[in-house]
Amino acid sequence: MLVDDKLYLGTSTRPEYLTLKYANRHGLVTGATGTGKTVTLQIMAEGFSRAGVPVFAADIKGDLSGIAMEGTPQDFIAKRAQTIGFADFAYGPTPTIFWDLFGKQGHPVRTTVSEMGPLLLSRMLELNDTQEGVLNIAFKLADDEGLLLLDLKDLRALLVAVQERAKEVSVKYGNVSTASIGAIQRALLVLEQQGGENFFGERALEIADLMRTTSDGKGYVSVLAADELMRSPRLYAVFLLWLLSELFEQLPEVGDPEKPRLVFFFDEAHLLFDEAPKALIDKVEQVVKLVRSKGVGVYFVTQNPADVPESILAQLGNRVQHALRAYTPREQKAVRVAAESFRPNPEFSTEEVITQLGTGEALVSVLEEKGIPSVVGRTLIRPPSSRIGPITPEERRAIVAASPVGGLYDRTIDRESAFEVLAERAERKQEAEEQARLDGERLKAERTRQTAPSRRYTRQTPAEAAINSLARTVANRLGSALVRGILGSLSRR
Numbered sequence: 001m002l003v004d005d006k007l008y009l010g011t012s013t014r015p016e017y018l019t020l021k022y023a024n025r026h027g028l029v030t031g032a033t034g035t036g037k038t039v040t041l042q043i044m045a046e047g048f049s050r051a052g053v054p055v056f057a058a059d060i061k062g063d064l065s066g067i068a069m070e071g072t073p074q075d076f077i078a079k080r081a082q083t084i085g086f087a088d089f090a091y092g093p094t095p096t097i098f099w100d101l102f103g104k105q106g107h108p109v110r111t112t113v114s115e116m117g118p119l120l121l122s123r124m125l126e127l128n129d130t131q132e133g134v135l136n137i138a139f140k141l142a143d144d145e146g147l148l149l150l151d152l153k154d155l156r157a158l159l160v161a162v163q164e165r166a167k168e169v170s171v172k173y174g175n176v177s178t179a180s181i182g183a184i185q186r187a188l189l190v191l192e193q194q195g196g197e198n199f200f201g202e203r204a205l206e207i208a209d210l211m212r213t214t215s216d217g218k219g220y221v222s223v224l225a226a227d228e229l230m231r232s233p234r235l236y237a238v239f240l241l242w243l244l245s246e247l248f249e250q251l252p253e254v255g256d257p258e259k260p261r262l263v264f265f266f267d268e269a270h271l272l273f274d275e276a277p278k279a280l281i282d283k284v285e286q287v288v289k290l291v292r293s294k295g296v297g298v299y300f301v302t303q304n305p306a307d308v309p310e311s312i313l314a315q316l317g318n319r320v321q322h323a324l325r326a327y328t329p330r331e332q333k334a335v336r337v338a339a340e341s342f343r344p345n346p347e348f349s350t351e352e353v354i355t356q357l358g359t360g361e362a363l364v365s366v367l368e369e370k371g372i373p374s375v376v377g378r379t380l381i382r383p384p385s386s387r388i389g390p391i392t393p394e395e396r397r398a399i400v401a402a403s404p405v406g407g408l409y410d411r412t413i414d415r416e417s418a419f420e421v422l423a424e425r426a427e428r429k430q431e432a433e434e435q436a437r438l439d440g441e442r443l444k445a446e447r448t449r450q451t452a453p454s455r456r457y458t459r460q461t462p463a464e465a466a467i468n469s470l471a472r473t474v475a476n477r478l479g480s481a482l483v484r485g486i487l488g489s490l491s492r493r
Contacts, residue, residue, distance in 0.1 A: 007047035011084035012377030022367035031322020066387030068096035105225035113149035125187035261295035270307035323357035
């Protein structure tokens with residue numbers, strides 16, 4: 001049942017396999033809440049890991065954490081394995097690394113503001129076009145002046161500098177308004193209150209640490225704790241988009257390898273595209289299309305295929321469709337659209353079966369030889385070898401303590417960056433202004449001394465003092481007479 005070059009998903013009228021050679025052609029796992037999507041994700045991650053392929057997946061509710069522990073024997077699991085003829089089934093853990101943006105349930109995940117870039121940061125901050133333009137100008141200024149933007153305090157310091165130099169910056173790069181700067185600063189404050197400041201800084205995540213394998217050749221499954229992160233859905237979505245873009249930018253071209261170098265699961269995929277501008281969707285489409293040649297398989301996990309834009313949906317060759325509800329006209333239309341995306345099976349109506357599937361049952365169609373989709377099969381999904389459900393906090397701490405990346409990301413590094421450079425510039429400017437003020441006061445005092453009449457202080461003899469006193473008395477009387485004469489004109493005594 002288990003073969004080396006394929007991933008066993010379950011059994012329909014035949015065993016359903018995902019061929020590793022076509023696993024980088026991306027995929028889609030859909031279905032209503034409670035239909036078994038998380039378990040499907042879990043068994044796929046197990047299969048990729050067993051084949052030596054590292055996996056990254058977000059754990060929205062904490063249920064996926066059980067992949068790190070050996071499964072607990074249960075009757076319904078044994079029955080499912082027997083029903084589908086899974087003779088090779090055995091319980092066992094999957095090598096796992098836990099990550100957490102907030103550093104509470106796993107190793108901290110960080111990137112720098114510079115690495116995030118203005119496009120994704122604008123999306124995270126929910127900026128309008130004008131504000132995004134100002135943020136682009138700020139980044140361009142930082143690039144031109146060699147300012148490292150590592151964390152949010154760097155970005156805030158840069159925005160203050162842009163505002164102070166608004167006239168100069170506007171002439172060189174484009175108009176910068178105080179209102180736009182203020183709006184960005186307020187958005188940064190909201191992001192900080194949502195915990196976004198934990199995401200920006202160093203040490204930044206190394207992509208190589210998501211692509212680790214064990215000594216016996218199994219791929220590590222990197223599980224991102226996302227239960228708290230989901231309170232800030234925009235932060236969650238932008239983080240995953242950033243990670244995908246980093247994979248695209250950093251990994252070399254490998255064409256179509258015999259198996260993927262990494263498989264990336266986007267859970268709650270609709271959050272990536274909700275209210276996303278077309279420019280961003282176009283870039284995501286481009287990355288999804290091209291990242292395949294880097295050996296990366298991208299699998300979107302969501303409730304309904306309609307959550308994913310058509311342009312991206314068309315690139316997802318491997319599909320697992322759990323049950324959908326069809327109570328409203330809109331839901332019925334979504335069921336028809338989902339059914340039409342499969343290669344028909346003459347033995348049943350795909351549109352009818354989608355609404356009749358039980359928990360742990362799915363319609364499966366994968367790419368076969370020459371990349372042709374298989375005929376859709378109504379499939380009982382295989383049970384996972386690892387635990388179904390969350391692990392305990394104690395078990396999580398033990399796994400984190402024994403992690404191969406232990407100690408690499410647990411300490412924050414704060415090297416010199418834009419905040420320190422701009423603070424030093426401001427201090428030097430203030431010192432220069434103070435020195436100029438002191439120099440001006442000194443020059444003014446010097447000029448005052450040069451224009452004042454000189455005075456001689458010498459000791460006089462008693463005789464000289466008497467003569468000088470008599471002269472001053474005569475002069476004063478003469479002056480009074482003259483003055484009075486001048487004032488009175490003709491009256492002189």
